[in-house]
Amino acid sequence: GYARLDTGRAARTGDPEVVYGAGKTPAQVVEILTRLHAAHPDRAVLATRLSAASREAVLAQLPDAVLDEVAGAATLGPLPPSRGLVTIVSAGTSDAPVAAEAALTARVYGAGVHRVNDVGVAGLHRVLAARDDLARADCLVVVAGMEGALPSVVGGLTGVPLVAVPTSVGYGASFGGLAALLGMLNSCAPGVTVVNIDNGYGAGVFAARVARNARPHEPGDRE
Amino acid sequence: GYARLDTGRAARTGDPEVVYGAGKTPAQVVEILTRLHAAHPDRAVLATRLSAASREAVLAQLPDAVLDEVAGAATLGPLPPSRGLVTIVSAGTSDAPVAAEAALTARVYGAGVHRVNDVGVAGLHRVLAARDDLARADCLVVVAGMEGALPSVVGGLTGVPLVAVPTSVGYGASFGGLAALLGMLNSCAPGVTVVNIDNGYGAGVFAARVARNARPHEPGDRE
Amino acid sequence: GYARLDTGRAARTGDPEVVYGAGKTPAQVVEILTRLHAAHPDRAVLATRLSAASREAVLAQLPDAVLDEVAGAATLGPLPPSRGLVTIVSAGTSDAPVAAEAALTARVYGAGVHRVNDVGVAGLHRVLAARDDLARADCLVVVAGMEGALPSVVGGLTGVPLVAVPTSVGYGASFGGLAALLGMLNSCAPGVTVVNIDNGYGAGVFAARVARNARPHEPGDRE
Amino acid sequence: GYARLDTGRAARTGDPEVVYGAGKTPAQVVEILTRLHAAHPDRAVLATRLSAASREAVLAQLPDAVLDEVAGAATLGPLPPSRGLVTIVSAGTSDAPVAAEAALTARVYGAGVHRVNDVGVAGLHRVLAARDDLARADCLVVVAGMEGALPSVVGGLTGVPLVAVPTSVGYGASFGGLAALLGMLNSCAPGVTVVNIDNGYGAGVFAARVARNARPHEPGDRE
Amino acid sequence: GYARLDTGRAARTGDPEVVYGAGKTPAQVVEILTRLHAAHPDRAVLATRLSAASREAVLAQLPDAVLDEVAGAATLGPLPPSRGLVTIVSAGTSDAPVAAEAALTARVYGAGVHRVNDVGVAGLHRVLAARDDLARADCLVVVAGMEGALPSVVGGLTGVPLVAVPTSVGYGASFGGLAALLGMLNSCAPGVTVVNIDNGYGAGVFAARVARNARPHEPGDRE
Amino acid sequence: GYARLDTGRAARTGDPEVVYGAGKTPAQVVEILTRLHAAHPDRAVLATRLSAASREAVLAQLPDAVLDEVAGAATLGPLPPSRGLVTIVSAGTSDAPVAAEAALTARVYGAGVHRVNDVGVAGLHRVLAARDDLARADCLVVVAGMEGALPSVVGGLTGVPLVAVPTSVGYGASFGGLAALLGMLNSCAPGVTVVNIDNGYGAGVFAARVARNARPHEPGDRE
Amino acid sequence: GYARLDTGRAARTGDPEVVYGAGKTPAQVVEILTRLHAAHPDRAVLATRLSAASREAVLAQLPDAVLDEVAGAATLGPLPPSRGLVTIVSAGTSDAPVAAEAALTARVYGAGVHRVNDVGVAGLHRVLAARDDLARADCLVVVAGMEGALPSVVGGLTGVPLVAVPTSVGYGASFGGLAALLGMLNSCAPGVTVVNIDNGYGAGVFAARVARNARPHEPGDRE
Amino acid sequence: GYARLDTGRAARTGDPEVVYGAGKTPAQVVEILTRLHAAHPDRAVLATRLSAASREAVLAQLPDAVLDEVAGAATLGPLPPSRGLVTIVSAGTSDAPVAAEAALTARVYGAGVHRVNDVGVAGLHRVLAARDDLARADCLVVVAGMEGALPSVVGGLTGVPLVAVPTSVGYGASFGGLAALLGMLNSCAPGVTVVNIDNGYGAGVFAARVARNARPHEPGDRE
């Protein structure tokens, strides 16, 4: 085969290999997803960044697969039990696909997931109203485009570990998400970490690892 | 002389020419400030970005000049009466020199000035506590380095015209103020305008023009 | 709903939330515009950056909406009375869509609007001939692509508050409007403020706020 | 005072405000450290990025302070008990100051800390020999300059949550740490998160939060 | 003709001129390939970066040409005998086209070629298992996108001359291959050289020159 | 010798080799200037970018050399007769060193030189007043920092060939002259050509070549 | 009309206004070309960067227009007599459209034009063979993409004034012509000036102005 | 110790570990050089990028060390016999330190070395005169700053494997060597590979590996 699957990854790292669908043909997506499922029959495997054609192929050829249209991703196999809580916070409606990719990934990798949408900083009351939701989480994923200010505001309100995801939402001097990325890297709130632009998958993996290893806690008893 | 002063600027634009001290010798600063004062004897003229040596020369040779140590600037001549109110909001203690340059400039150019310092978004209660101060202004100048998120937060709280000033405070991927500049240009709060990195002078000029032309108002009656 | 509308924005800032049409489906545009209109029945609400499909949907489904083809935007509801004057100056014919977006926005947000088109600095007599027009304004919006020199020239002719809008018009080393943006940020004319590339909307909001709060004046009596 | 300390930060986020020494005078460092210590007498407070002059002032005026020469940082007050384990991995000897800042911060913020130094990928046996050390951690901080490849290698060996810190070590096309930063953001190992260039402090805060909230575990029983 | 072919190149440098197909019409590709073949009838000439249309034209009009679909390239004329060994190592399945271009070029220019695919550093066992393959080569070509870490790892395992090829595989802050390019230029493994993003051709030319001039050797007897 | 002087350059191109003083020791500057003078005894040779130490060495050891303090350059040997006219226009007082380097170079390379200083576009009357001076030239060199708008304005007023020189004067988003460089490259005035940032020397060489080859003319009779 | 044509440009600068076709509709191109022709009936006016649709419209509606397919440009009206000689040198076959735009522009603006194609530096004999052609010119336009080395080589062979045009030909780290642009700006050959990427028009205008004002000369008698 | 020396590197790769002196104290340089010498007593070890203080410490404390002042480097131990020939070609006198570092490294790593200095492309006769020298080499290292055109010219004259080294020599838009780096990466001469800016060490390692493995040959018999 053209692909040398890393089937030992789950043994080494706890999380199985995944299909990165960008640039792959529908046939390749279906084949690799099938092979990964065969290697991990007892737990869901994941395919992300699926083109319209790949989604159709998955639906047609893998009747047991489940498609997440917003995330542009599919899973095959039973979801694991969830442990710990990842809360995904997003700034605007256009950030939805990235937030959905993060949410699906965290769930597939064994964490519980909660969503808080459309709470950008230009209407601050929205995120302030969600403070209790934020404090309840074991790990936060904060998704924002344009100037990417939301992680700084959230990171000043709570000490829950926070992963920021810049998105490519914006135009002009946003330079495809660069402005948001730089904003998040320079956050004045301590303890904000960052992943690549639009990388909901990476944030979801990381947050699931933090959440499923966390001690049970009550909102606010840690901070 | 080596310098062709634009002594008609006050007639054309309402605001006299100014000495930009960066890269000028102490003798040049003193000479140009003297010439500008002679051209505008009835109102203060300004010299900014003064080196330590230029400050000393101004103090020694122009006894009527007034030095602002934090702003690194000097004025010569009587301040004009003030009209309207410019409020300068800054995020961190390191942004003080830029905020001071903006404040002095706005005052020299005929506006009243109020300061709100050290209200960065990582401790949101600080800026929320200043909401009434913000609403009272005719124009806001918001100064911040690092990720430059403060203008987005302020711009969501009030409809007062808002000029954002990115500062070069930061390190690494702040790239000398670029992160803050891009953040402000991509602000999700509508109606934020931006000046060059560390350009307190430009923000002060602009804000003074807006404020001194504004109709008198009560806090909140405009929004 | 997928969108958490900020219907309190008009109360907080004086200007209602707006539909940013880029990346939204026609159905989403129509729905959000309808909801915003319901929240603000007595004053026009605005949708910008509409795709061809979204324009058609608006025309078909919202017979009371008014489309501005050049601006690529639509309004729904009665225009507010105008107060103060915003003058929109543009450098080249290709800058027309951005200038039109700024003009429509300023009008929707309550200012009077005047246009001065195609007065780029390579034919200086054109902008010099418009000097009286410039002096009459309460706020200027100056739109230019390529090297973005027009705000420096206008800013040297008048002291009216000036918001510069770089456009993505150009090629090669214009880097999608970056050259114009940097030019405007480094303007040697004092008091020029800048918004994001192609951001006619932001400039219009800001200018309307300045203009509608301005004291009535005669041309030239301020400078 | 010129500084509005955020003394509520520990209550909100679990971790007290800190002195960022860059650009502050020795007198300012001493004063703020003293004030923070007064606000948090029972637990160590931290000052980072201290100049030579600030270090001397701290030694001379705060006899109870403890200086970490490699990290360029000082603490004042008793260290908290440690909970969980942060392991700091660094690629080259020149990365030592950043690794030391991360280590000190994680310890001050309540985690246990272990160091694995000088295991760059050009001599792969070094990091392979440290595999058991890596698996024992609750959170990894991986510090590297130049091309920043170490987090990808470590992230493929283990599923422990991993924060990567790019350093400014390098020359030419490293562009002050940009190459390492981009490398880490694009890591092909899933679940790598990144902080700003040379930001050992931020990585330490984040890792401490993850580690002190982690369930006790045996090496390898999670992955 | 519109093209001044450099038919003396083989005499000057040992390797004939080549058709760079990007931006050329099918007719131009066929014509130039025919002319190059006429100038070098006894050895294969090469056309790279062929569009779908150009490939069809080559197939239809040049029945003796051989098409490499993965590389997007064609040869015309007999392959030279091979001398020395070039080993092409690639990180991910998406890097296949660039690796194939390098392999075909090296073979056309007179070297033997071996391929080692899909051995990215996130699954390190894969490249470690290929160590003997690496040592056998006279020159290595290492192809990787995203963070481009593979050359650093390979370069630490062996002293065989190593040419790194960054690919444009990735998204967001990979900036079209820039992250991989910078990573490779800053490799901490000594003796890594780099070619342009996606430049399999250039790497193949260079490696063939090194390999066909190398003394015969046994694996490992050089290092 | 460590330096292989290109003493044939005057024969090939009409202009002799020059000493680029940056990074050279005083001894090297003196030696190379002496050797160039020996190769071209009948016409002045030039050394630019001289450090303070190199200037002193030139003064002390080459009594026949003439120093231009503003340009930071020296000549040795008799100036050639002048032919044609180069006019050097500069925007601000800080641009003086670059303008002086251009002026000296053009004169040493055989053109007549005229200077028009401190006519930046923020005070447009200044450059409009110089229109006749501009029209008289055979070639214009226009020097400006910050946003670099002056060449667009001058290039719209006259058809004299115009070389623009961006300077590194500015701060923040001027990025060491990049803003001015991009501005000039994107000039909307047709026929503006550009040299490197601060490259007065290159502009002087080019302009001298144009001017000394020009037909005699009356102001305005060409346009 | 939407366009304020600068019909005084020929009087001010010697060269009439031109239609920049990018982003204009076919109807706009035809209309402006017609208006420009009416303003300058006795000499050719020019339209550049014409889309396929605009070319068809010009052919159909303006039967007197002449189309240059390679340059993507059209002229309307009689060509002026030519004076002086512009020689256009290009590096590769892909640079042809830019070279053709420069050639047509120079001819329309009154200079004689000669072409030297496909003489890139990788086959140096080609440009060396053209030395006499180069020396004969009054102004050289040198067009090259990729690394843009050709102007440095040509500029070392002759003292004829040389305008370099970087093209967007290339891939990967050519960044759309940036590599060629930077290469030309940093040319070690003295007296190279540069225009924007792909700006054959600007180079043609400039070169025509130099050439038509040049004294008649014999090849080599100037250098 | 703070440093974990990679003493197995010579066994793995054929070339021992080296001291990278930048950022190391004199004491560290002396200690590591001593330790490396102890690990490899029979062959020279190398320390590069030595500060003035480190050079003095080496001279004073390691009497058997040999200092190369131009390269800023030192060796300790007997040079190995040389095998094969590396020819180092440099463009300008300012490139000497980088060329010297490459030359010393190649010699220490077992190749014979020849130097061809100051043959920049602005005086093409110089490099043409060196053609036989170029053809004799087993590997070429071509060092150039500014626009970095020399590798393209050399690479068109010969098929000897060629490693290009961009230097930071230049100013303005050279951006610290970026222009030369991009130029070399985009070279139109096939088979040019590139190392980091100023990385003479890396080029020397690579070239030595190629040369010492090369079959003996006569000039020109390979191409």
Ligand SMILES: Nc1ncnc2c1ncn2[C@@H]1O[C@H](COP(=O)(O)O)[C@@H](O)[C@H]1O
């Ligand atoms: N949406 C995603 N974004 C970023 N990386 C991903 C994503 N999905 C999968 N990956 C990574 O891509 C790898 C698979 O790449 P490939 O071998 O090309 O299919 C996985 O092992 C993940 O590390």
Ligand SMILES: Nc1ncnc2c1ncn2[C@@H]1O[C@H](COP(=O)(O)O)[C@@H](O)[C@H]1O
């Ligand atoms: N602090 C400042 N920041 C930016 N621009 C300034 C500042 N101070 C003065 N200027 C501008 O610099 C011009 C004077 O420049 P110069 O002729 O070089 O002294 C003034 O007309 C202002 O427009």
Ligand SMILES: Nc1ncnc2c1ncn2[C@@H]1O[C@H](COP(=O)(O)O)[C@@H](O)[C@H]1O
């Ligand atoms: N091919 C071209 N490249 C660059 N600038 C051009 C070109 N053609 C025309 N122009 C410029 O564009 C201006 C016309 O712009 P517009 O008013 O938008 O049609 C002319 O005055 C020229 O200065």
Ligand SMILES: Nc1ncnc2c1ncn2[C@@H]1O[C@H](COP(=O)(O)O)[C@@H](O)[C@H]1O
């Ligand atoms: N002049 C140089 N330029 C680039 N890399 C170097 C240089 N000298 C040594 N190195 C690399 O730096 C490594 C040593 O780094 P360190 O452990 O920090 O001393 C060596 O193994 C080489 O790979």
Ligand SMILES: [Mg+2]
């Ligand atoms: Mg929203």
Ligand SMILES: [Mg+2]
């Ligand atoms: Mg603070």
Ligand SMILES: [Mg+2]
């Ligand atoms: Mg126009």
Ligand SMILES: [Mg+2]
């Ligand atoms: Mg080491």
Ligand SMILES: [Mg+2]
């Ligand atoms: Mg794979």
Ligand SMILES: [Mg+2]
């Ligand atoms: Mg001035």
Ligand SMILES: [Mg+2]
């Ligand atoms: Mg060719």
Ligand SMILES: [Mg+2]
């Ligand atoms: Mg030289």
